[in-house]
Amino acid sequence: MQFLRQVFESFRFAWQALRSNLLRTTLSLLGVTIGIFAIIAVFTLVDSLERNIRTSLSFIGDKVVYVQKWPWSFGGEYQWWKYFQRPVSTYNEFRFLSDRLETAQAIVAMDFKGRITVKRGNNSMASLIQGTTFDYNKISDVPIEQGRYFTQQEIDVARNVAIIGSDVSENLFLGQDPVGKTFKLNGLNFTVIGVQRKKGESIINVGGNPDIKCLIPFGAFAKMFHSVNPDIDIAIKGYDDDEGLLELESEIRGLLRTRRGLRPSQDDNFAINRPEAAAQAISGLFAVLTIAGWVIGGFSILIGGFGIANIMFVSVKERTNIIGIQKSLGAKNYFVLFQFLFEAVLLSLVGGLAGILLVYLLSFMKLGSLDLQLTANNIALGLGVSSVIGILSGIIPAFSAARMDPVIAIRAK
Template identity: 55%
Template sequence: MLFFQLTWESFRFAITALKSNLTRTILSLLGVTIGIFAIIAVFTLVDSLEGKIKSSFAFLGTNVMRVDRFPFASGPQDYPWWKYFRRPPGTLAEYKFIEERIQNASAVTISASATATIQAGSNAFEGMALSGVEYTYQDVFEVALEEGRYFSESEIKASRNLAILGKKIANTLYPNQSPIGKEVKIKGMKFTVIGIFEEEGEGFLDLPSKDEACLIPYGAFNKMYYTGRNGLEPTIAAKGLETDIGLVALENELTGLLRAKRGLKPTQEDNFALNKTEFIQNAIGSIFDVISVAGWVIGGFSILVGGFGIANIMFVSVRERTNIIGIQKSLGAKNYFILFQFLFEAICLSLIGGGTGILIVYFLSFVPLGSLDLILSFNNIILGLGVSSAIGVVAGIVPATMAARLDPVEAIRMA
């Protein structure tokens, strides 16, 4: 109990000392404020930007493997680029072949896309991302609906003229009313609207957004567009099992099935590419890791200067209060009481500076930056306060130790 009482008294002494030299206190914490602001500002910007970019690639799905002609990653350096163009696209027959036989996937789907204009009465929306999908599309990719429903399996098999619209398209074609159950025209064909996607908001880096997308059954899409070789290239995608770490089993099985379906001999190379959607997210993460290191370097110098400033002020404080230290020790104050008194002062200085830097970042997060929303995360707040505390301990430990080791008689005589 006595230990806690002495600790509390040490804390009170530290706060009193900071208040008595307010100008010096403010000048001391400026360095830490700037340093923590620089680090947390960079981390907040990096995290917000990384999250926004990754969310913009959400249309690729998670834990998904795609069958493409071109790999997401760069292929072998000596691989002729023209061979990629000679590879055959995926087909509906390959999709059905894979769907019937695959064991290491929770779902397989095929889809094809085109840019189209959609109309409803005198209203029209140009540049719509039109996709023809199978029933299993919802099992591979997220289909979040705000209103209405998804296609039934019988509707997909019958190639019914039904459509699910993005929020922006729906508001353009039918302002101030629900388009559910109403008709729209795509390339002269009438479609009945059965669903509306949840609103995603303004896109980032001009990447696809469901607000400007439309889904229709794959068979209905084929009535308007030719798919396959010399036509629009469909995409086969499979969602891996949760237990398949890295989708290794899925990749091996898809490779075997595609080689068998395409009749490739053992000596022939693959004429397809299997792309994991996580590759893009990992590549983005690697880029931002480098930026984060730069943030540490930029803020590190400021924090270093701030730490030296706090240490310098603490040495001055010890010198100014030498007689008080001598009196306290002569009255029975323990060494740890004196140590904590100056250590708390250094930590308080650093925490106030760090907290101010974090507060500045918080207010800056309200500044509009177009489609990018700055979000100060709880982890970054804890990081800023943790770094501030560490700087306070490092900067104050030596002066505090010197004060704790002073001889009471010598301390009073020096004063």
């Protein structure tokens, strides 16, 4: 109990010392404030970017591979011009894989057409049209807010039905319930069977922004837009127990090489792309940004730490006489040590809180489609770093104060 009371007294002395030298206190904590602001601002920006991008990537599916003509990244010594000689993926290849794949949960053929005008009466807008087969909702996220998803029959007979995005609904139907109503697409009437939940703006929209998208059966899309040999995307979802989708990728490669008549000595003339590769590349970029944040903020915090240490040495010198009186009256060494250590930590924490407050105010700024959010983890990190800097900056001045001889300290002027 006595120990706790003395600790509390040490804290009270530290607080009074900071209040009595307000200008010096403010100047001392500026370095820590700037340092914590730089670190937490970078972390907040990186976390917000990563959350935004990963949300966008969720729309192209989890445990999914895409069979396409072009790879998502070019690497190695493979000559770029050979990619042009590759055949495109076709609907017949989709049917071939669909009938034979044993390690796939779902397989989908899809294609896109951008900036196609859709109309209803006098209302119109440019929309992204996507034709797809039945299992698309197993491959990608299709959050239906109103209405329903396609039936197998609607896909098989290529019926003119559509699932529209929220922006399409707002622009064409002006707040009315669009389900069951029709709109014009490429001169044909399409009936709305569903409306997707609004996604909002995003930095990247892999596969297109669903808010401006019209999902229609692949057959209906092909009749309007496809030539004899269209280039389509084939998306295939693997099972959860297929670690790294190695079995699925191996089976796809074997079947497609057989289908295309490739000899063992020939390279693949198709690409098997994975969303995870994009996610890993993004994680690598964010790791670099995080390190940059630590370096930038670290220099500011280092300067702030030296500033606090300097102020603490000044405080010890100014209060040498008071330290001597306290020790002569029976104050223990730890009481004096805690008094100055608490002052350094409190000074650093105030600076850290000021830096976090600046980041919090920054989060209210509108940065395009990026929604900045200051998380509890980043707040805890800022306070933790501030506390460590306070301890490191104040430990040597506090020890020097605690080890003073009371007789010599009382005589000091």
